[in-house]
Each structure stands twice: as C-alpha cells, then as structure tokens.
Amino acid sequence: MAASRRQRKPVDEWLPLTQVLEELDITRATWYRWRNRGYGPAAHRLPNGHIRVRRSALDAFNNELEAA
Numbered sequence: 001m002a003a004s005r006r007q008r009k010p011v012d013e014w015l016p017l018t019q020v021l022e023e024l025d026i027t028r029a030t031w032y033r034w035r036n037r038g039y040g041p042a043a044h045r046l047p048n049g050h051i052r053v054r055r056s057a058l059d060a061f062n063n064e065l066e067a068a
Helices: 017-024 028-036 055-067
Strands: 014-016 043-045 051-054
Touching: 014 017, 014 055, 017 028, 017 051, 017 055, 051 055
Parallel strands: none
Antiparallel strands: 014 051, 043 051
C-alpha cells in the first residue's frame, strides 16, 4: 500500500520579479533604479535572464522598510 504524499509549498520559495514588484508596490523602473544603487532584496538572475528573489530575502527587506 503506497502512502499518499502531499505536496508542500517550499518554505523559502523563489519568487518571480513580477510578484516581487506587486508586493513592494513599485514599478520595474524603480526596481532597476534601486538595484543600481545597491538597494533592495538580494536577487538572482537565471540563465534564461529571468530574475528571482527568495521569499526570506523579500520578507527581511520588508521588515527593514517597516522598521525605518
């Protein structure tokens, strides 16, 4: 008898840039301006050119914004 396995959402998932922009409520131009100035959550560029941000990095950045 095979045990049924539930798929769990990863705790620290990779978010696409569009979702990050939505959560931060900023435009793509603002994102790139921040990145050029070294501001914003840590992001990684995939080999296909897409940008991903870890959920933990985005949450830490949001907490930093709220504390300021």
